[in-house]
Amino acid sequence: xxxxxxxxxxxxxxxxxxxxxxxxxxxxxxxxxxxxxxxxxxxxxxxxxxxxxxxxxxxxxxxxxxxxxxxxxxxxxxxxxxxxxxxxxxxxxxxxxxxxxxxxxxxxxxxxxxxxxxxxxxxxxxxxxxxxxxxxxxxxxxxxxxxxxxxxxxxxxxxxxxxxxxxxxxxxxxxxxxxxxxxxxxxxxxxxxxxxxxxxxxxxxxxxxxxxxxxxxxxxxxxxxxxxxxxxxxxxxxxxxxxxxxxxxxxxxxxxxxxxxxx
Amino acid sequence: xxxxxxxxxxxxxxxxxxxxxxxxxxxxxxxxxxxxxxxxxxxxxxxxxxxxxxxxxxxxxxxxxxxxxxxxxxxxxxxxxxxxxxxxxxxxxxxxxxxxxxxxxxxxxxxxxxxxxxxxxxxxxxxxxxxxxxxxxxxxxxxxxxxxxxxxxxxxxxxxxxxxxxxxxxxxxxxxxxxxxxxxxxxxxxxxxxxxxxxxxxxxxxxxxxxxxxxxxxxxxxxxxxxxxxxxxxx
Amino acid sequence: xxxxxxxxxxxxxxxxxxxxxxxxxxxxxxxxxxxxxxxxxxxxxxxxxxxxxxxxxxxxxxxxxxxxxxxxxxxxxxxxxxxxxxxxxxxxxxxxxxxxxxxxxxxxxxxxxxxxxxxxxxxxxxxxxxxxxxxxxxxxxxxxxxxxxxxxxxxxxxxxxxxxxxxxxxxxxxxxxxxxxxxxxxxxxxxxxxxxxxxxxxxxxxxxxxxxxxxxxxxxxxxxxxxxxxxxxxxxxxxxxxxxxxxxxxxxxxxxxxxxxxxxxxxxxxxxxxxxxxxxxxxxxxxxxxxxxxxxxxxx
Numbered sequence: 001x002x003x004x005x006x007x008x009x010x011x012x013x014x015x016x017x018x019x020x021x022x023x024x025x026x027x028x029x030x031x032x033x034x035x036x037x038x039x040x041x042x043x044x045x046x047x048x049x050x051x052x053x054x055x056x057x058x059x060x061x062x063x064x065x066x067x068x069x070x071x072x073x074x075x076x077x078x079x080x081x082x083x084x085x086x087x088x089x090x091x092x093x094x095x096x097x098x099x100x101x102x103x104x105x106x107x108x109x110x111x112x113x114x115x116x117x118x119x120x121x122x123x124x125x126x127x128x129x130x131x132x133x134x135x136x137x138x139x140x141x142x143x144x145x146x147x148x149x150x151x152x153x154x155x156x157x158x159x160x161x162x163x164x165x166x167x168x169x170x171x172x173x174x175x176x177x178x179x180x181x182x183x184x185x186x187x188x189x190x191x192x193x194x195x196x197x198x199x200x201x202x203x204x205x206x207x208x209x210x211x212x213x214x215x216x217x218x219x220x221x222x223x224x225x226x227x228x229x230x231x232x233x234x235x236x237x238x239x240x241x242x243x244x245x246x247x248x249x250x251x252x253x254x255x256x257x258x259x260x261x262x263x
Numbered sequence: 264x265x266x267x268x269x270x271x272x273x274x275x276x277x278x279x280x281x282x283x284x285x286x287x288x289x290x291x292x293x294x295x296x297x298x299x300x301x302x303x304x305x306x307x308x309x310x311x312x313x314x315x316x317x318x319x320x321x322x323x324x325x326x327x328x329x330x331x332x333x334x335x336x337x338x339x340x341x342x343x344x345x346x347x348x349x350x351x352x353x354x355x356x357x358x359x360x361x362x363x364x365x366x367x368x369x370x371x372x373x374x375x376x377x378x379x380x381x382x383x384x385x386x387x388x389x390x391x392x393x394x395x396x397x398x399x400x401x402x403x404x405x406x407x408x409x410x411x412x413x414x415x416x417x418x419x420x421x422x423x424x425x426x427x428x429x430x431x432x433x434x435x436x437x438x439x440x441x442x443x444x445x446x447x448x449x450x451x452x453x454x455x456x457x458x459x460x461x462x463x464x465x466x467x468x469x470x471x472x473x474x475x476x477x478x479x480x481x482x483x484x485x486x487x488x489x490x491x492x493x494x495x496x497x498x
Numbered sequence: 499x500x501x502x503x504x505x506x507x508x509x510x511x512x513x514x515x516x517x518x519x520x521x522x523x524x525x526x527x528x529x530x531x532x533x534x535x536x537x538x539x540x541x542x543x544x545x546x547x548x549x550x551x552x553x554x555x556x557x558x559x560x561x562x563x564x565x566x567x568x569x570x571x572x573x574x575x576x577x578x579x580x581x582x583x584x585x586x587x588x589x590x591x592x593x594x595x596x597x598x599x600x601x602x603x604x605x606x607x608x609x610x611x612x613x614x615x616x617x618x619x620x621x622x623x624x625x626x627x628x629x630x631x632x633x634x635x636x637x638x639x640x641x642x643x644x645x646x647x648x649x650x651x652x653x654x655x656x657x658x659x660x661x662x663x664x665x666x667x668x669x670x671x672x673x674x675x676x677x678x679x680x681x682x683x684x685x686x687x688x689x690x691x692x693x694x695x696x697x698x699x700x701x702x703x704x705x706x707x708x709x710x711x712x713x714x715x716x717x718x719x720x721x722x723x724x725x726x727x728x729x730x731x732x733x734x735x736x737x738x739x740x741x742x743x744x745x746x747x748x749x750x751x752x753x754x755x756x757x758x759x760x761x762x763x764x765x766x767x768x769x770x771x772x773x774x775x776x777x778x779x780x781x782x783x784x785x786x787x788x789x790x791x792x793x794x795x796x797x798x
Contacts, residue, residue: 033349084651091655106638106659110666113659120662121655127665127731149666195371224348238323238348245325249281256282 007069009034009175009207010055015064017054023231024050028064030226030236034174037201037208039222039239041215041254047231048211049179055209056096056177057086071174091118095168095176099183101160104167105152111138111163112148118171137166141196158189162196169200178210182217194220215254219243227251267335268437268468269298269321274330274344274492276316290316294330294492300436303459303469305483308490314472317489318439321470322361323351334358336436356384362430363441364423374400374417374425375410381432399428402454424451431458438462440471444478456481514561514594520544524562524717528708531719536681537649538632543715553586553611554712556628560609563624563708564590569597571605576613576755576772583611600775612675614696616754616776619705621722627690629711632718634678634688654686657729665734674739680727687718687726695738695755700726746771747789749780 008031017024025047032038040048053059055066057078066078071093078086090096098104105114115134116124124130135145141162143155152160161181168176181197182190198221201208212218218225219239226236227248235248246252277289290313298304306314319325321332323343332343336358341350355361372380375396382392400410403424409417414425427443440459444452459469459482473479479486512518520542527541546554564570570590574582578600586609587598599605602615609626619625635645638656648656657678664672677694681687689700690709700707700720707720720726730736745752747759747768754776756769768789771777786793 036349083647087651087653109638109659109663112666113662116662117655117659119655120658121653125658125730125732127662128733130662131666192371223352237326238351240324241326241348241351244319245278247279247326249285252281 006033007075008032008067009036009069010209011067011069011075012055013065013067015051015054015061015066017050017059017061017063023047024059025054025061025228025231028233030233032175032207032209034207035205036224037206037210037222039218039225040209040211040228041213041218041225042228043213043254046228048228050231051228052177052179052209052211056090056094057081068175091121092171093173093175095165095173097161097164097168097176097178097181099180101152101157101164104164105160107153108151110149110151111143111155114152114163114167115170118167122171133170134166137170138163140169140200141166142192156189157185158193161185161193165196165200169204169206172204173206175207175209178208178212180212180214181210182212182214190217197221215243227254265299265301265466267297268300269335269470270331270333271296271317271321272331272333274317274320274332275328276313276320276325277328277494289494291489291492292494294489296487298437298468298470300466300468301463302484303440303463303471303482305479305486306470306472307479307486307488308493310474312489312493314489315441317492318441318470318472322359322439323355334437358436360430360433360435360438361441362427362438362443364426364443364445371413371415373411374405374414377414377425378428378432381429385432385434395432396428399432400425402458403428404451404454420446420448423447427455431462436467438467438469438471440469440473442472442474445474452478511593513566514564514590515547516544516558516561520558521562524558527717528559528562528719531708531717532706532721534685535720535724536685536687536718538716538718541715541717543712546712548585548589550713551630552582553609553628555710555714555717556609556611556626556712557586557589557710558712559626559708559710559717560586560590560607561594563626564594564596564607566594566596568606569599569604570594571599571602571608571775572610573608573613573615573774574611575757576615577774579774601779602773602775612691612693613755613772614692614699616751616771616773618699619703621704623705625703625705625707627692627707627709629688629690629709629716630713631676632688632690632709632711632714632716634676634686649685652684654680657686658731661729661731661734665731671730671734671736677736678729680725680729681720682725683727686729689726693739693755694728694736697726697728697736698738700724702726741769744769745787746777746780747787749777749785749790750787751777751780751785 010032012028012030015028016026028051040051042048054061060079067075068078069075112131112134115137116130119130119133135148138145138148143159143162152163155163182193185193194217210221222239225239225242226233229250235242235251242251243255246255272295274291274294276291277287280286280288294317306317308314316325320327327344330344333340334343334354341354343351378396378399379392382395387395405421405424414422444455524541527539531537531539543558546557548554572583572587574580577583590596591598602617606622607624607626611628633645635648635656638660639645661671675691675693676688677697679687679689679697689697702723704722706722709718728736741756744756748770751771755772757772758767758769760767786796
């Protein structure tokens with residue numbers, strides 16, 4: 001199989017977003033291929049969250065286009081789709097794992113219903129089957145199945161994040177956006193979550209775009225990395241190459257600050 | 264004449280240390296050599312001469328400034344210096360293996376599965392993969408009662424040997440050996456030497472760094488002195 | 499004019515209290531609601547001379563559809579003689595001077611809180627519901643902007659989440675009133691706090707059904723013969739309440755919606771029709787329940 005035979009899942013062309021006069025992100029270009037994990041790193045205000053929100057159609061950017069290749073092989077500009085189409089993508093073909101579980105979960109309905117919601121949205125109307133699928137997914141994300149009827153507010157932070165992942169993956173999405181999914185978790189809890197994500201990515205062949213300020217997370221999860229500063233992508237490439245042989249001053253600073261903490 | 268697997272030409276590399284007022288650190292200029300199928304080439308020279316930098320560039324871990332690193336895979340030739348991240352990742356899966364004692368991440372997977380995973384990636388059935396993994400772990404003297412446990416719980420030496428097992432489990436045409444024998448005891452060093460011999464016989468091209476002169480003499484078909492590629496630094 | 503007349507005569511209200519411009523505005527909302535069955539139409543609800551929760555939405559709808567020749571019936575929990583029903587009936591007696599009735603079959607406009615009469619409604623009748631919370635998705639999604647969007651895009655997975663939770667918690671769908679329905683396969687609607695027992699009566703009803711929520715300022719409607727399907731799961735289908743082996747203590751009716759009446763401190767109870775007109779009509783036709791005073795007489 002030659003390299004040009006498989007086509008990008010997502011193709012980002014000259015994406016820019018301004019909040020009035022204020023720059024969100026500018027001239028972003030990249031392709032994401034099926035099964036690839038891309039990390040977007042940078043500090044707060046670098047534009048990485050703006051970019052993620054544009055890609056996931058939470059924000060319609062000021063300029064540029066993003067082409068998404070659907071399951072039928074057609075490639076459509078996300079921003080020319082109707083809002084209904086965008087929202088269908090978001091709850092079927094895509095997932096979005098938020099930093100704060102309260103933004104990605106319904107905290108007052110049971111874990112089972114949280115996982116089952118997307119199925120019900122797609123028209124599943126068999127309680128028994130929905131519940132079986134939910135049980136299956138709780139097991140996959142290492143949540144004890146006897147917690148299925150408990151509300152996520154009774155879960156630990158790590159469990160809540162794992163539940164968010166189950167809730168998103170239940171429709172077998174092809175692309176999952178993650179916004180600092182390990183932020184705010186203890187180190188050991190983080191390690192378990194990262195491990196789980198790695199396993200699921202390998203098993204399901206997911207494409208992931210993950211925003212993080214934690215280079216260790218980027219190194220563990222991603223194939224490719226984009227470093228953002230002041231709204232622009234200043235360096236991108238193979239994750240281990242960018243982290244081990246950074247060329248830009250800012251990337252070197254980022255990497256060296258990690259090293260100092262580590263040693 | 265064996266097939267040429269790796270061809271390095273006019274390879275140039277310097278580091279720019281932005282955090283030290285943009286200090287330029289040229290390390291390599293005009294490196295050029297070739298490695299053929301079925302031979303083990305060892306990079307020689309004192310430490311700091313750039314052996315490790317060279318090996319990392321050939322794995323795509325460091326970016327070269329200029330020159331070519333042509334990898335032959337099947338009937339195709341890819342220049343790693345200009346290849347996209349995606350092409351490099353594919354080459355790492357299909358053609359370029361890296362044998363090191365260090366693994367950046369240790370998942371919660373048993374040692375046996377960790378090694379068998381590699382065999383599976385190379386198309387072996389679950390059964391065969393498990394068999395091959397067991398044989399490899401046995402050869403490297405990992406006690407059988409540890410096989411079912413994740414290596415995170417192992418001693419440093421045992422972890423190193425699991426990583427070596429993973430490195431040799433692949434069937435890459437080009438193997439980069441990053442001091443695989445350092446700090447191994449005599450018995451295990453001997454095992455690694457025989458693994459290298461085996462691969463050589465299979466037609467694998469190998470390029471390695473071995474600090475121990477005795478080991479180097481045993482495995483090396485040729486030694487390339489990297490000091491001739493090194494940039495002469497102003498005193 | 500005598501002093502007595504000046505001080506005691508009721509002030510001159512417009513017919514049915516609301517001014518004509520307001521009625522027009524409300525009628526436009528009603529028409530839009532009828533045109534888009536199940537869709538919640540916002541309207542500029544007026545302050546009414548009664549507290550929110552007492553039927554200010556229903557009263558405004560009734561006031562806007564009422565004509566001089568209409569015959570009005572008002573029920574609360576199925577009964578014509580409860581406080582809320584009596585007050586609203588008096589209100590329209592005073593402000594519209596329309597004919598009043600307690601008989602379902604005689605009424606042209608029926609304003610209700612909670613129940614649909616047992617007797618089947620007909621083409622010439624309009625049923626006006628008092629609605630406290632019109633938004634069926636509110637309990638799971640508090641953001642109005644989001645629920646509006648969900649209605650617009652027909653994204654109704656969430657409503658099944660509520661039913662799922664019921665089954666997970668109680669083993670069956672425990673929602674017994676305000677049980678969500680799908681209208682003409684398009685909009686999910688809250689049938690106001692009507693018991694689910696009455697949901698099937700909404701389906702393809704011959705009467706026009708109008709819903710008014712005063713505090714929330716929403717009107718929605720079901721034109722006659724509209725499809726109204728109660729939501730459920732394949733393996734947990736919708737069912738209505740049943741009172742097996744129970745008959746009305748007063749009229750002996752079976753298979754109707756019952757009120758339980760506690761008779762003494764020992765917990766003895768009886769069941770009576772919640773629809774008071776239905777019960778009285780049956781009694782007048784000679785149907786008697788076991789606790790009816792005339793029952794023993796007849797038995798002797």
